[in-house]
Amino acid sequence: MTRPRFPRDPQDLRGAFREHEGPAVDVAGLMSGVRHRIDRRRQRRRTAGIVAVGIVTALAAGLPIVVSSIPDQNSGIAGGSSQPAPTATASAPAQDQPLDRDALGSTQFGFTVAERPSDYTSENASTGPGWQLLRLFVPDSVQPNRTLDVRLFDPVLAGLPAPEPTGETVTVDSASAGQLTVQVISLSQEGQSYPGVGWLTGNGLWLTVTSDGPADLARKEALAVAAQVDLEHPYPLTFPFQVGYVPDGFDLVGGGTSSPLPGGSTYLRFHDLSPLFVESESALTIRVTNQPGIPEDAVVNTTVGQYEATITGDGYLSIYNVEGFLIDISVRPDFVDRIDDEQLRQIGVRILVIPGAATDGTIWTDQPLG
Amino acid sequence: MQAVMERPYSLSSPTQDWRPVDFEEFAADRLPSLTRYATMLAGSREVAEDVVQDALVKTHAKWKKISTLDRPDLYVKRIVTNEFMSLRRRRKVSTVPLEPEFAEVVHADRAPSHEETSADRDALWAELARLPRQGRAVLVLRFYEGLSDNEIAIVLNCRPGTVRGYGSRALAALRIELADWRLTAEEDR
Numbered sequence: 001m002t003r004p005r006f007p008r009d010p011q012d013l014r015g016a017f018r019e020h021e022g023p024a025v026d027v028a029g030l031m032s033g034v035r036h037r038i039d040r041r042r043q044r045r046r047t048a049g050i051v052a053v054g055i056v057t058a059l060a061a062g063l064p065i066v067v068s069s070i071p072d073q074n075s076g077i078a079g080g081s082s083q084p085a086p087t088a089t090a091s092a093p094a095q096d097q098p099l100d101r102d103a104l105g106s107t108q109f110g111f112t113v114a115e116r117p118s119d120y121t122s123e124n125a126s127t128g129p130g131w132q133l134l135r136l137f138v139p140d141s142v143q144p145n146r147t148l149d150v151r152l153f154d155p156v157l158a159g160l161p162a163p164e165p166t167g168e169t170v171t172v173d174s175a176s177a178g179q180l181t182v183q184v185i186s187l188s189q190e191g192q193s194y195p196g197v198g199w200l201t202g203n204g205l206w207l208t209v210t211s212d213g214p215a216d217l218a219r220k221e222a223l224a225v226a227a228q229v230d231l232e233h234p235y236p237l238t239f240p241f242q243v244g245y246v247p248d249g250f251d252l253v254g255g256g257t258s259s260p261l262p263g264g265s266t267y268l269r270f271h272d273l274s275p276l277f278v279e280s281e282s283a284l285t286i287r288v289t290n291q292p293g294i295p296e297d298a299v300v301n302t303t304v305g306q307y308e309a310t311i312t313g314d315g316y317l318s319i320y321n322v323e324g325f326l327i328d329i330s331v332r333p334d335f336v337d338r339i340d341d342e343q344l345r346q347i348g349v350r351i352l353v354i355p356g357a358a359t360d361g362t363i364w365t366d367q368p369l370g
Numbered sequence: 371m372q373a374v375m376e377r378p379y380s381l382s383s384p385t386q387d388w389r390p391v392d393f394e395e396f397a398a399d400r401l402p403s404l405t406r407y408a409t410m411l412a413g414s415r416e417v418a419e420d421v422v423q424d425a426l427v428k429t430h431a432k433w434k435k436i437s438t439l440d441r442p443d444l445y446v447k448r449i450v451t452n453e454f455m456s457l458r459r460r461r462k463v464s465t466v467p468l469e470p471e472f473a474e475v476v477h478a479d480r481a482p483s484h485e486e487t488s489a490d491r492d493a494l495w496a497e498l499a500r501l502p503r504q505g506r507a508v509l510v511l512r513f514y515e516g517l518s519d520n521e522i523a524i525v526l527n528c529r530p531g532t533v534r535g536y537g538s539r540a541l542a543a544l545r546i547e548l549a550d551w552r553l554t555a556e557e558d559r
Contacts (some may be wrong), residue, residue, distance in 0.1 A: 005473060007547035008494065010513055016498070017514040022415040025402040034397060037427045159435060190431050225429040314455065314503065333455030333529030334448065336504075 021235045038191075063270070074091070107237045107255040110136075110152045111207065114228045117148065117221060125237055126256030128269070130157025137206030138221070143213060148225055151208045152201070153185075161188040163198045163208050170197065172223055176230040184219070185210075196222040196308060201231055236366035239266050240325065240357035241288045244370040246270050247343050250284055252369060264290040268368055272335075283335040286351070290358050291326040304348045317344040319351075324358030327351060393433045397426050400443065404450055410510040411454040413499045425450040441524070447515075449524045455503050497544055505540030507534055 109125060110132055117138050118124075123300055126136045131153035138146050155162040163185040174180035182197040187210045195218045196210030208227045211218035230271065237257055250270040256267045266289075269282035298318065300308045309319045315331030329347055331339045339347075352370055401422065408418035408425075429436055429446050436442050498506055504526065511522045519530040526533065541548055 007545050008490070009547060012494055013509065013513045013544070013546060016494040017410055017510070019491050020409065020413075021406050025405045027401045028407065030401050030423060031394070031398055032429070033419075033423045034426045038424055038430050069434070107457055191433075242490055273434060331505075333452045336455075337528050337532055363518055 012091060031141050055063060065196065073349035107239075107366075108234050110205075110231065110234045110235055111150070112230045112233050112235060113225060115152060116228075116232050117224060121134075123257065124258050126156070126254065127237070128254035129271075130154045131160065138213075140213075147211070148214050148221055149208075149210050150225060150229065152205055152209075152231075154205055155206075163187050163206055165198075170223060172227040174227050174229070175231055180226070182223070197226050199226075202307045205310075207231065219303070227285055237266075238361075238366045239268070239288070239368040240285075240290075240354050240361075240364050241266075241327075242352040242368055242370035243268060243286055243347070244352060245346050246284060247339055247347075249338070251283055255368065271279065274337075283332050284339060284347075285328075285330050287328045287330075287346070288353070289326045289328070291322045292321055292358070294320040295326070304340075304345060309348070311341055311344065313341060313345070315339065317341075318347055322351075323355055325353055327353075376414050394401060396433075396437070396442070397429070400446065401426075404446065407510065407515060408450055408454060410514050411451065411503075411507060413495070415470075419451045422450060428453075444524050447511075448527065449490045450508055452527055454507070467499065494544060501540050501543060502536075505543070508536040509540050509544075512537060546550045 005115050007041070014177045019360060029055060109127065111134075112271065113134065113136070116136060119138045120136050121139060121141065122137045124133075126135075127134050131151060134150040136148040138148055140146060140164075155161060163183075165183040166188070168184040169181050170184060171179055171181045180199070182196075182199045185198045185208060186193040187194055187198070187208055188194075194210040194212055195215050196208055197219075198206055198208035198210075201207050207226075209222040209229070211221050237255055239255070239257070249272055251272075253269050253271045255266070255268040258264055264289060267285055267287040270284040271282040294308060300309055300320070300321065302309050302311050304317070304319045307319050307322050309317060315333060315336040317329045319329075320329040327348065329344055331344070351369075354365065357364055372524075404422045404425070405415075405418055409415050409422045412421060413419045425446065428449050436445055439445050488554070507526060510521055511517045511525060517525070519533045522533045523530045526536075
């Protein structure tokens with residue numbers, strides 16, 4: 001066998017790269033694939049959560065709940081099982097006033113929809129920097145994945161295109177605001193325009209209702225939903241867990257819930273809010289999915305407390321079967337030098353999961369930061 | 371907070387004059403170089419094509435913003451790199467070395483034959499596949515793409531010092547001798 005000569009020099013490396021460049025790149029074929037994936041992504045984003053069954057309602061005022069922590073035997077961070085479980089008190093919505101624009105990006109939701117369309121089946125709610133989205137699924141025989149999106153957002157903060165008014169206005173009988181004049185608009189999302197209606201709220205945010213259905217139906221549905229939007233009664237998203245620790249420099253920028261029970265997923269997203277970052281994708285995501293057991297393809301290589309877990313060494317920690325939930329903590333690759341494995345463990349052991357929350361959404365908390 | 375990085379590139383460099391206006395034009399123009407770059411990262415053309423297509427889908431979603439950046443090429447390279455770093459993170463990565471481990475060392479006391487050089491490059495390629503992904507990315511960006519530490523730092527979203535750390539460890543693992551890491555970028559220019 002021929003053996004390599006050591007030490008090597010950089011020319012060896014350059015040579016190895018050149019020898020493995022492969023054949024000429026098929027630009028036309030790859031571009032076709034890119035276009036296909038863009039179409040598929042649009043479709044997927046609309047169909048996400050189609051099986052969801054509705055968002056958990058707010059907790060009863062003052063209902064105390066006990067949450068269980070994950071004591072870590074490996075890092076010794078959060079004490080052993082003999083320690084008393086931390087306690088969190090779930091509270092009623094902290095405010096009943098219109099959402100302040102500074103609250104965009106928290107897990108407070110700035111509006112409610114008093115009455116859903118009759119053909120509504122399910123919904124997702126999510127928040128991010130400068131935006132909040134309630135996606136209502138209204139399938140029909142022609143478009144089984146048809147959705148109505150209700151957004152509250154600041155186009156600049158959210159980095160989203162502003163709605164484009166057509167010049168037409170319509171007055172609707174609002175359930176909460178009396179006579180409400182809305183503008184007929186189109187809203188651009190990922191290169192596509194969606195018809196709908198919108199108006200500027202008192203605090204300078206856009207509230208839009210758009211549809212991916214046929215134009216005539218979209219207009220009718222958007223007007224009907226617009227009449228049901230209530231901006232006076234914000235409410236908090238609720239979660240089956242609390243996060244007790246994230247590294248310095250990362251702030252909560254949003255969260256979401258795709259469905260409460262069963263099989264639902266909730267998440268919180270954190271990011272470094274340095275103005276240098278132009279990406280909207282967050283640096284750290286903590287996702288808690290209603291999924292008991294250990295996934296078949298999981299490679300268990302550690303434990304976090306009493307729970308089996310996978311830590312990949314490159315910014316990913318999964319903890320299995322915690323009170324019936326799968327906990328995934330992921331760090332975007334370009335942030336792994338700022339959130340190392342030890343910090344991932346610290347985040348993991350300080351997550352508090354509410355016992356019984358896998359089967360009882362009424363005990364979820366509206367205070368996800370412990 | 372993230373340390374503010376000094377912009378490392380010359381404003382008079384040719385790329386500064388290039389302003390993409392259309393996503394399709396940008397993507398078609400950059401596909402060959404991005405695919406070759408991803409091939410170096412992933413070690414497989416098939417995986418590379420998958421990575422680049424996914425990265426361009428994400429680029430498309432943010433094109434309005436990306437197209438206004440001073441160096442959209444570096445930003446897109448960052449997306450490609452992130453896609454590579456995220457590959458199969460929860461599962462075992464099955465990397466099959468092209469050659470078995472080399473246990474013995476042959477010292478360079480004579481010029482290697484063509485066969486020996488070729489075999490060593492194959493061996494080196496297999497060893498590259500076993501490096502930590504950040505280290506591999508740094509070596510590809512430096513020795514294949516010819517980027518400086520500061521440019522690599524932008525692509526990997528880390529500090530130049532971190533780049534040097536990844537690079538030095540990766541070179542040591544491959545038993546590549548380099549007098550001064552910083553000089554290699556200048557050699558390439």
